[in-house]
Amino acid sequence: MMYPFFYDPSMVFLIPALIFAMWAQWKVQSTFARYSTRPSNSGRTAEDVAYQILLEHGIQNVVIEHTPGQLTDHYDPRNRVLRLSDATYGSDSIAAIGVAAHEAGHAVQHARGFVPLIMRNAIYPVAAFSSYMAFPLFFLGFLMGLPMLINLGIYLFAGTVAFHLVTLPVEIDASRRAVVALRQGYMDEREIRGVKAVLSAAALTYIAATLMAIMQLLRLLWLRDRE
Numbered sequence: 001m002m003y004p005f006f007y008d009p010s011m012v013f014l015i016p017a018l019i020f021a022m023w024a025q026w027k028v029q030s031t032f033a034r035y036s037t038r039p040s041n042s043g044r045t046a047e048d049v050a051y052q053i054l055l056e057h058g059i060q061n062v063v064i065e066h067t068p069g070q071l072t073d074h075y076d077p078r079n080r081v082l083r084l085s086d087a088t089y090g091s092d093s094i095a096a097i098g099v100a101a102h103e104a105g106h107a108v109q110h111a112r113g114f115v116p117l118i119m120r121n122a123i124y125p126v127a128a129f130s131s132y133m134a135f136p137l138f139f140l141g142f143l144m145g146l147p148m149l150i151n152l153g154i155y156l157f158a159g160t161v162a163f164h165l166v167t168l169p170v171e172i173d174a175s176r177r178a179v180v181a182l183r184q185g186y187m188d189e190r191e192i193r194g195v196k197a198v199l200s201a202a203a204l205t206y207i208a209a210t211l212m213a214i215m216q217l218l219r220l221l222w223l224r225d226r227e
Contacts, residue, residue, distance in 0.1 A: 024208040028204065031201040032198055035093060035098070035195075035197065035198050036087060042187070045096075046084060046088045053104040062080045064082045064084065066090075071099075072085040075103045075110070077110045080107075082100075097187070102175050105178045109177070116170045120163065130157060130159040131156075134157035137153035138154060141153060142224075154221065157213075157217055157220060164209055168210060
């Protein structure tokens, strides 16, 4: 039986994942907001801590920059730039330092040749293309009754799922490296608990994205088998 592309009974696959994703987004924003009002005892700013962590790992070719937005912090491995957002750059809060240390953890991964990071960087261009093209190809094949396009859409989206699965160990390891680094004289254990709360909340968003991708893939398979 065929259903319109905008609705079908398989949408039930997505409801739990969507609810979890909304909760994860609220969790990370509320946790970051809570600890962004608590300054660290050291008085150091987030970019200073990130810079020191990089130096301690012998990394001198990474530039730290300010980038606009809220929680848009990221490490750019192509250009070797660590970008900190409005709420992080210049802040001495527990939340900001935790996020900056996490991004520094990605730079350390890059410098040390962390295999999951290398895999993620390698498949990112393919995953970006797959994510863009998978649904149009699938539903075009679905509406026109072309199994080849349907399967191509599924294969492409499977690449997107693989990207999310590889991302999880990369993010978890970066947070682990951040906590280890911050324990080296930057923060006491009370502050570390705050950092862990922020980074654990952030990890939930990656788990939610992975769960959503898996549920989407199951939905596509369900639709194909009932065409």
